[in-house]
Amino acid sequence: MKQVELTGIKEFREKKVEKPMPAAHEALIRVEAVGICGSDIHAVHGKHPFMSFPIVLGHEATGEVVETGKDVSGVAVGDRVIYRPQKICGECLQCRTGKYNICNHLEVLGCQDTGASSEYYAVDAGLLYRLPDNLGYAAGTLVEPLAVGVHAVKRGCADVSGKKVLVIGAGTIGNLVAQSAKGMGAAAVMITDVSEYKLNMAKECGIDYPVNVGEKNLREEMLQKFGPDGADVVFECSANENALNEVLDIARKGITIVIVAVYGGKANVEMANVQDREYSLVGTLMYLHEDYADALRLAGEKKVNLDALISKQFDLLETAEAYQYIDDHKNDVQKVILNVSHSS
Ligand SMILES: [Zn+2]
Numbered sequence: 311m312k313q314v315e316l317t318g319i320k321e322f323r324e325k326k327v328e329k330p331m332p333a334a335h336e337a338l339i340r341v342e343a344v345g346i347c348g349s350d351i352h353a354v355h356g357k358h359p360f361m362s363f364p365i366v367l368g369h370e371a372t373g374e375v376v377e378t379g380k381d382v383s384g385v386a387v388g389d390r391v392i393y394r395p396q397k398i399c400g401e402c403l404q405c406r407t408g409k410y411n412i413c414n415h416l417e418v419l420g421c422q423d424t425g426a427s428s429e430y431y432a433v434d435a436g437l438l439y440r441l442p443d444n445l446g447y448a449a450g451t452l453v454e455p456l457a458v459g460v461h462a463v464k465r466g467c468a469d470v471s472g473k474k475v476l477v478i479g480a481g482t483i484g485n486l487v488a489q490s491a492k493g494m495g496a497a498a499v500m501i502t503d504v505s506e507y508k509l510n511m512a513k514e515c516g517i518d519y520p521v522n523v524g525e526k527n528l529r530e531e532m533l534q535k536f537g538p539d540g541a542d543v544v545f546e547c548s549a550n551e552n553a554l555n556e557v558l559d560i561a562r563k564g565i566t567i568v569i570v571a572v573y574g575g576k577a578n579v580e581m582a583n584v585q586d587r588e589y590s591l592v593g594t595l596m597y598l599h600e601d602y603a604d605a606l607r608l609a610g611e612k613k614v615n616l617d618a619l620i621s622k623q624f625d626l627l628e629t630a631e632a633y634q635y636i637d638d639h640k641n642d643v644q645k646v647i648l649n650v651s652h653s654s
């Protein structure tokens with residue numbers, strides 16, 4: 311079968327490898343679509359701190375089950391599926407207490423272990439989820455980042471319903487955090503960016519207040535749309551320290567600010583504001599099983615719009631072109647999908 315491997319900075323190699331045999335606990339998936347994630351883009355540029363070459367990328371992938379190992383139950387040949395790409399130890403304190411998303415030995419399939427950029431992919435059947443019938447393979451890949459959004463929202467508050475939510479940054483993750491919050495019952499969601507393309511997309515996805523902070527003052531917008539008490543919870547999805555510092559200046563005292571963005575270097579943060587204004591700065595990483603289940607429910611009930619986020623689609627064998635397209639369209643690209651064609 312065909313497989314595409316990242317061998318160096320912006321260097322891909324198309325390989326012919328043996329089609330995998332599913333182990334007893336595994337299912338073999340005929341891969342249909344692979345989403346390109348921000349972390350993949352960092353890896354392709356050699357800027358991912360926890361990834362090395364060579365690696366087969368792809369952790370947001372959908373496909374059809376074509377074979378199951380002898381111990382597999384609950385998944386059948388013909389099922390349309392997505393998987394949760396987490397390989398955990400099951401033994402560390404976090405794993406023992408249900409926080410396996412922060413397992414001490416966490417490996418992400420497609421980051422530290424082989425991903426799905428190939429015609430077929432064998433994966434632990436316990437990680438599989440059936441796609442809702444009304445969700446295509448390409449949009450289905452967005453269930454993975456949507457689960458990131460669902461988990462982030464839960465890290466921000468026990469129950470988001472009725473809350474006013476501010477999301478900084480309207481990239482794919484910011485958009486999906488905002489859509490998760492809406493879908494889970496938030497009263498109103500404001501999202502900021504400087505890209506009109508991404509803000510228009512947020513509007514199309516039903517986000518109440520897209521704000522171009524290149525043109526408008528965030529404090530005034532919040533006052534106008536949310537009233538004097540502002541947002542009840544903030545999600546930082548921009549990895550921009552100036553944006554974070556502005557939030558620490560203007561957000562209501564005592565609230566939770568969730569750091570969703572992956573910061574590339576050390577951020578220069580006004581910690582005096584965190585202390586004096588009694589903010590809770592909270593991190594969030596990936597998701598748990600329940601978040602995947604909730605993400606699939608939101609998608610199935612059409613409480614989120616995943617199709618709208620797809621900017622462009624390429625064939626898996628055009629992987630290099632796809633990454634070049636992303637580099638060339640930084641401000642007007644959201645999700646890029648690689649579709650897998652099958653020779654047999
Ligand atoms: Zn991802």
Ligand SMILES: [Zn+2]
Nearest residue numbers: 399402405413
């Ligand atoms: Zn563990």
